[in-house]
Amino acid sequence: MxxxxxxxxxxxxxxxxxxxxxxxxxxxxxxxxxxxxxxxxxxxxxxxxxxxxxxxxxxxxxxxxxxxxxxxxxxxxxxxxxxxxxxxxxxxxxxxxxxxxxxxxxxxxxxxxxxxxxxxxxxxxxxxxxxxxxxxxxxxxxxxxxxxxxxxxxxxxxxxxxxxxxxxxxxxxxxxxxxxxxxxxxxxxxxxxxxxxxxxxxxxxxxxxxxxxxxxxxxxxxxxxxxxxMRRNPYQYMADSAARREVAALYKESPSADSVQLLTTPRPNVLFIILESFTAKLVGHLGGERGVTPTLDSLARTGISFRNFYASGDRSQKGLVSLLSAYPNQPTTSIIKFPRKTEQLPSLARTLGHAGYHTSFYYGGELAFANMKSYLLSSGYEHLTERQDFAQRDQNSKWGAHDHVLFQRMLRELGKQPTPFFTTAFTLSSHEPFDVPGQKQFRNQDEEAFFRHSVAYTDHALGQFLQAARREAWWPNTLVVLVADHGHQLPGWMPVYDPRKFRIPLLLAGGALKPEAAGRSVATFGSQTDVAATLLAQLRLPSSVYSWSRNLLSPAPAAAPGGFAFFCFTDGYGMMTPQGPTVMDNVSRAPLTPAPLIPRQVRQGQAYQQLSFADFLEK
Structure with a gap:
């Protein structure tokens, strides 16, 4: 009872x-x-x-x-x-x-x-x-x-x-x-x-x-x-002094660290295009499926392709910070959520603005999403174009304006911008729910097929834009940087920690490249945080404030022959080198992949995770 x-x-x-x-x-x-x-x-x-x-x-x-x-x-x-x-x-x-x-x-x-x-x-x-x-x-x-x-x-x-x-x-x-x-x-x-x-x-x-x-x-x-x-670093693997030594060695320049110069001019326009969810699994020249990204594959033959390049994280807002501020991701949060912290980050827009560049950012969706707008504004972008700036008839996607609309607007306006310009475009059509226009070119009607079609659509829209841009007066003096914001679990629904999920394309193209740069393939391992130093070296601008970035066109450091790429996810990290992957769970501190552990690589990854998160806490 x-x-x-x-x-x-x-x-x-x-x-x-x-x-x-x-x-x-x-x-x-x-x-x-x-x-x-x-x-x-x-x-x-x-x-x-x-x-x-x-x-x-x-x-x-x-x-x-x-x-x-x-x-x-x-x-x-x-x-x-x-x-x-x-x-x-x-x-x-x-x-x-x-x-x-x-x-x-x-x-x-x-x-x-x-x-x-x-x-x-x-x-x-x-x-x-x-x-x-x-x-x-x-x-x-x-x-x-x-x-x-x-x-x-x-x-x-x-x-x-x-x-x-x-x-x-x-x-x-x-x-x-x-x-x-x-x-x-x-x-x-x-x-x-x-x-x-x-x-x-x-x-x-x-x-x-x-x-x-x-x-x-x-x-x-x-x-x-x-x-x-949070005030305490949960990723304390070793003494801070030891972690600093390990990380410093990863960024120590080789004695023969002369940067390769591949541009016809030190001050070209820079068109920085960030491709939503473009995974290497669908990029033919990176060993992915053939026929999905013919534009990127063609650019690999006429420009510079980085074959072992990885996203730093798994969300768009994390990719933006890594690409535009060369800042590592955090495994259980994102620095973009903390405006007081992002205000302390360096940014390409601010660096190039100080060098005389006009800066602008184009996105077909709402920049209020995931706190992107406050980050971009504090980064020094002078002009932002977002969903509300497009006509209602052009807001033809659930997210906003589809990519072909975005590229058409950019094409109309780039010629009117002061030069040199640093213009960043962020696509959106290859984001879920993959509702892109045009006839489906893949037979299946499942989610993987819709994703392939959305990537193919954006690749086609990009190709149309670049073909038209080549006829513009600003093209011969323009460097195009093409990179993904992150990878994707599709196709194949790989685990969240699978390194293949983080592998993404990075290409340099445009009229400002020297003819001898055509078809150059860079095998060095790198991540999104390395784009800033690589780009600024070509522009002959200092990059010392980007302490988490290294020039991928210079010899790799002795501590990481062939380069390295660090990425993180909830709640773990991965370290990619030519020797293989190291993927660890931060909670259990156990490996997540069957690949044999490389002790030096484990220690380097732990040091990187510890030091980068400590830096985040101190911001």
């Missing part, structure tokens, strides 16, 4: 059951990944996950337990209705987080955290980004979770029993206070010295998905919010 004094344990059990159901829904939704797990790993994902579940339940339970304490002393307080209302609101929030996480994990490869909060001021872009999600099914999942939660609540917790007649109210209040005090134990994950964290639920070295399944989503969101005020 129920009594008032057992309500708190039953309330705690109620939420534990709900989180177990949420974990089951996650495993079922991602059945393809779950099928690769053993039955023991599936069971352990529930057993290990209980620690984070219990911590989340403890936070949720503080208010109901407090209401019971007050209700013990004030009998007229409608405790049952207040707890019911609070539980309903909390259940809706938990249900929304759980349902959203199901699809976001498929797209992003990590459990839901505070990352989507930075997009709340751009609801249109959020909706467009979710264009390929099975919204009806997710709504059904949410409704199912709500019904299960309501049924369990009715079975376990209603009605709220009255206090036993012979039980004094002061003693009931003391019992409630004791229950509330006991919540500290599950909140911390036990009685150990260090509070529970993600690493406590990681148990599988072979299957990161099993570890991800053990994570409690509401706890993960709340924990990641703390990063906004």
């Amino acid at each position: 129920r009594n008032r004094l057992t309500f708190q344990p039953r309330y705690f059990l109620y939420w534990l059951l709900l989180f177990a159901l949420a974990r089951a829904a996650f495993l079922i939704y991602h059945h393809a990944h779950t099928a690769a797990l053993s039955s023991g790993e599936i069971v352990r994902s529930f057993l290990y996950g209980v620690r984070l579940d219990g911590s989340a339940v403890a936070y949720i339970s503080f208010i109901p337990f407090g209401l019971l304490l007050v209700g013990s002393l004030w009998p007229r307080l409608p405790v049952g209705r207040l707890i019911g209302g609070y539980t309903a609101v909390t259940g809706i929030v938990v249900g929304l987080l759980t349902s959203a996480d199901l699809e976001l994990y498929r797209a992003w490869g990590f459990r839901l955290d505070a990352t989507p909060l930075q997009y709340l001021d751009s609801p249109g872009e959020m909706a467009a980004s979710a264009g390929s999600a099975p919204l009806a099914f997710l709504v059904a999942v949410f409704a199912g979770l709500m019904l299960l939660g309501w049924w369990l609540y009715r079975r376990l917790l209603t009605p709220l029993p009255p206090l036993p007649p012979a039980f004094p109210r002061p003693q009931a209040a003391l019992a409630s206070l004791l229950y509330a005090g006991l919540l500290v134990v599950p909140l911390r994950g036990g009685v150990q010295q260090i509070p529970v964290n993600q690493s406590d639920v990681y148990f599988s070295a072979a299957h990161p998905f099993a570890n991800h399944a053990a994570i409690n989503v509401p706890w993960n969101v709340a924990q990641s919010l703390q990063l906004r005020e």
Whole structure:
């Protein structure tokens, strides 16, 4: 028989059951990944996950337990209705987080955290980004979770029993206070010295998905919010002095570090084109699928191609900062979210502006998305063109203006700009939901085919633009830089940490290139942070303020023969060199790929992660 004094344990059990159901829904939704797990790993994902579940339940339970304490002393307080209302609101929030996480994990490869909060001021872009999600099914999942939660609540917790007649109210209040005090134990994950964290639920070295399944989503969101005020570096692998030595060696110039000069003039116009989601997997001259990017493949024969080039991160806003400020990414946040920090970064727009360049930025979407506008403005761009600057009829994409419209506008306006100009264009049509105009050239009607078609469309629009630009008076004195903002899991749905997902194209083209530069292929390994130093060396401008950048057209440092590329993801890093990949999980500090570990490379990656994040914290 129920009594008032057992309500708190039953309330705690109620939420534990709900989180177990949420974990089951996650495993079922991602059945393809779950099928690769053993039955023991599936069971352990529930057993290990209980620690984070219990911590989340403890936070949720503080208010109901407090209401019971007050209700013990004030009998007229409608405790049952207040707890019911609070539980309903909390259940809706938990249900929304759980349902959203199901699809976001498929797209992003990590459990839901505070990352989507930075997009709340751009609801249109959020909706467009979710264009390929099975919204009806997710709504059904949410409704199912709500019904299960309501049924369990009715079975376990209603009605709220009255206090036993012979039980004094002061003693009931003391019992409630004791229950509330006991919540500290599950909140911390036990009685150990260090509070529970993600690493406590990681148990599988072979299957990161099993570890991800053990994570409690509401706890993960709340924990990641703390990063906004983080003051301590969680990536402390070695003494700071040792980390500085390792990183300094990676950027130490070779004694024969004379830069190759490939331009006909030291002050050409610079047309910097950033291609949304262009992955090397679809670029023929980089060994990817043939026939998707004929424009880029043609430019590789007439310009300069960098064959081992990698994105620094996995989101557009991260790619912008790496390309335009030569700044490394952060594994669990992004510096672009902190205007006070980005204001301290160097930027190509500011550097070239001081050298006499007119600077402008073109984008068919809304620059308020992901805080890009504040970053670009603080970077020194004199003129910004975005969605609102296009006619309504030209806003023909869910994101804004399609790429052919963007290029047509640029073509009309570039000849009117003062020279030399530094003009940056950021495409958008190859972003989800891949709703580009024109006839589909790939037979299949699945998401991979739509992605291929969107990349092919942008490549064609780029080709049309460049063909017309060659007839313009400014073309002979123009250097074109073509690079992706990040790679993509498609085609093939590679894991979020797979190095192939980060490999992207980088090409130099344009009328300002010397004839002998045609067809040059650069094998040196590099990343987006290296574009700044490489470009400025060609313009014969100093690049010392770009401390995380190195010239890819100079000999590689002795500490990294053949160059290196560092990239990060949530929550780990990768180090690419000619010797092979090193990909590590920051939480478990274990490798994520079967490739043999290269000890020197592991240490270099750890030092880079430690020092770059320390720099981020100090900004």
